[in-house]
Amino acid sequence: MQNRVKENYTISGSFVFFLIGVSQTPGIVLNFQSLALRDAGQDAWISIILMGLSLHFIIWMIYKMLGYPAKDVIDVHRTIFGNFIGNTVSLLLVGYYFILALFVFRNYIEIIQVWVFPTLKTWVVGGVLICIIYYAVSGGFRILTGYSFFGVLAPTVLIFALYFPIRQGNLNNLLPVFNHSFLDLLKASKSSSFIFFGIETLLIYFPFLKLPEKNVKWAHFALLFTTFKHTSVIIVTLMYFSQGLLKHSLWPTLGMTKIIELSFIERFEYLFIFMWLTVIIPAICIPIWCCTRIMKRVAKLKPRLSLPFLLAILFIAALMFNERIKIDAFEKFLIEMGFYFIFVYIPFLFIIYVIRAKIGLKRK
Template sequence: MKENYLVSGFFVFFLIFASQSGIGGLGSSNAVFTYSGQDAWISVLILGLSLHLIIWIIYKMLSNPAKDIIDLHQMIFGRFLGNTFSLLIIGYYFTSALYVFRTYIDIVQVWIFPSMRTWELAVLFICLIYYLISGGFRVLTGLALFSTVTAFLLFSLIYFPIKLGNLNYLMPVWNHTVPELLKASKVSYGAFIGFEALLVYFPFIKSVEKQAKWAHLGILINTLQFVALTISSLLYYSQGLLRNTLYPLLGITKIIEFEFVERIELIFIFCWLIMFIPSLCISIWSCTRILKRVTPLKPRASLVWILTIFFIIVVQFNDKFKVDALGKFTINIGIYFVFAYIPLLFILYLIQNKRKANLNVV
């Protein structure tokens, strides 16, 4: 990898944070509160902390020397079968991007432009996505930095629901069984989706073996952020209202008032655009990167094809039921990919390394 394509290990924090801060805080499923009620924040905390193990596994597999998931697949399964698995992984990143993209469009249609058609918003955003991804990975890294700063600024707004909240809504603590908490953790994965792109952009990080702390810090800060957002929702809404409220966090923003602006939720939604774009762009960039590695397609050509297919599929999700079904499907395959496939790869990686060590001894 050429030096001018690399980014400092410090920027992994921003890449991880921005990848997860996309649509999760706004579009998290009400099923989290349905399964675990006032203990929903515990479920979010459990899932966030468990991702540190996945980050550790990724760094163990891809460090020394730095490689990506394509190299890992080829090392474990051979060139042909490994490239086949890598092409299948494109489907996961594509679906993740589709989930983030369509959920944000749904939010815009519900709260701002209810009469605007899906294809109109899709064309507008896809032009922006093409422009950003064409700039390369370093441009996306800078965008992630800007997104993180925006997220920290918006996060301060949770002061208002906490100030007006009812602490009794959090009681009693740990009033649900472990299976119920784990079910809620599973459906809350939508808030954390996106960090898996680390498997693809791993070789773009300088001195990567020494920079794992920044990836862990990104996961930790995001976990604490989502826990705080969950608690603020629990403090403000009663359980019955919370389970039937679409996008609770946006509902909270309606109580925020400033002398110089009346509809703060509109500004909030457009600011969230800055936060959702990096997650979306990094996922689509991962698709183009894999195609470049395993096929003769050039990135710009593959980007045009991917975005064309992306647009065709997006406009098919033209009602809320289809959007919800897409969200459930994406969360399910995300859970299996992160907590089943990545650990399985790690086991096969250890077996492969042990076999090579034995051959070297012989």
């Protein structure tokens, strides 16, 4: 069993609200609306709700599996698979979290390049972001929690920006409701599932929460809040865009904010994109922190060494995805991987864990 995390490094259990909340936010600016639309048409919003609700089970499983006493997935791997295989599986997770971070990172760079600075090179934006990511992660988990706190607050203000597209929207676009089969809805859920990714980082930072079992409600609240946000965004999108146009949009959310005109500011999407940095930084930092944590726990590699190494790879990997087609393929890959990780691997782990616990009890 791992040593308990020291008291002064833990955070209040209710802060899991912000950690989960911010991890699930960055997908909003991407094309989840058009991906969901391809399978479920105007019913895409139902798919989002379904996805959100089903994740409550996953949260329940994670809390059951990791609570009493608090531990992380590395311990679970060790107890289930034994030390050697368990550690190997844990190391595989490094790759998963890294890809998760890379996805957010690369997509934000692309948004900057397409929407704001068409001539700015990838390595410049990437390099600047890497600096701030290094600063944030090296501050430790508490600092990441702080960033998440601001990362949830800032975009919540941006929700009010939805008022403008609602005014332009057409409610008839949502009708008829329920004219897609349940299978289609599930398919749509899967293809847009990446907006909910990030919740699985809970597997690593779980022991950093104070009294996690008592604060499980905050994790569920976070998920409810995310589901509400995503559903309202997709409903507004469906109202605002025609289906034909939406199918070919890459950043529908940004497209909607573009129409906002105030007496002192035009091109509101600039403000939106820059404010979005408050979301992006914690959403990249938390998975990267998870990577360093796993490497420390499994390979005894100090974060001082592993963090620059990880960030260097992140930087190089971001340079490799230099075309839209590659990024698209990467997105598809991530959706497949993340979906099976969350909906197959975690329940699988949970079931084995429960069975082992039962056997252990009988032996006693």
